[in-house]
Amino acid sequence: MPKEMLPVVDRPLIQYAVDEAREAGIEQFIFVTSRGKSLIEDHFDHAFELEEAMARRGKSLSPLDGTRPSPGDITIVRQQEPLGLGHAVWCARRLVGDEPFAVLLPDDLMVGEPGCLKQMVEAYHDLGGNLICTEEVAADQTHKYGILTPGAQAGPITEVKGLVEKPAADVAPSRLAIIGRYILQPEVMDVLGSQEEGAGGEIQLTDALARMIGQQPFHGVTFAGTRYDCGDKSGFVTATLALALGRPDIAPAVRAFLAAA
16 A cells, blocks of 8 residues: 555545645645555545445535545656655656646645645745745754754744755754655756755755755745654554544544553
8 A cells, every 4th residue: 555545544644635735725736656556546536436325325425525626636647766756756847837836745744723835835925935844853863854954043934054865963954854845946847857866876855955045045944733754653653643532523432442551
């Protein structure tokens, strides 16, 4: 199963990301997929048999609303080689065209009001340029993230002076890490087209963004909410428990189970 389809309570991670993007005003979606990820396409398709069966039984179809986009709202692009996030973004270059665009990584489940991308869009209206979501991480975790060289700070906004991909703790310029939400200018596609392989032998988006610093406004936005790293087993379990405990329909049963464990 693709990790994007792992369910947290009763929705897959990809659905949480799409719902977050819709809240922020996003209407057109590009899914960059690869072999073995056809379940993502199927999830957002119309399941006529299921809908007909639910209607016959008098059940509401509203739970399916988020999975039934209008024709043309979703486009699928294949990443035919596993060459990293930067390459995945570059694969969508012809569809993105000359418009600013957002990138959401579903394994970072962001929970807050308003949602993470909406917070970033509100900042974008004031700042323009390129925006990345940021979070302070422990020193022994910097080797897992792109890390900022921070400039001026004002509330949740940090000017980006530099970016380093997955530095060791003793050379990291800060503990402010890039989290899986971006609002980017289309010029990044040209930079990615000439980007050499970086950490892990992959085309790193962080490396391409670092080359753009100084050419356009560039800021980090610290998310006012909670991030769950669902690419990590403990993070996935934590997210499931936290969201289940926030659901009135199932929270009592979950609390009873935890109390007895």
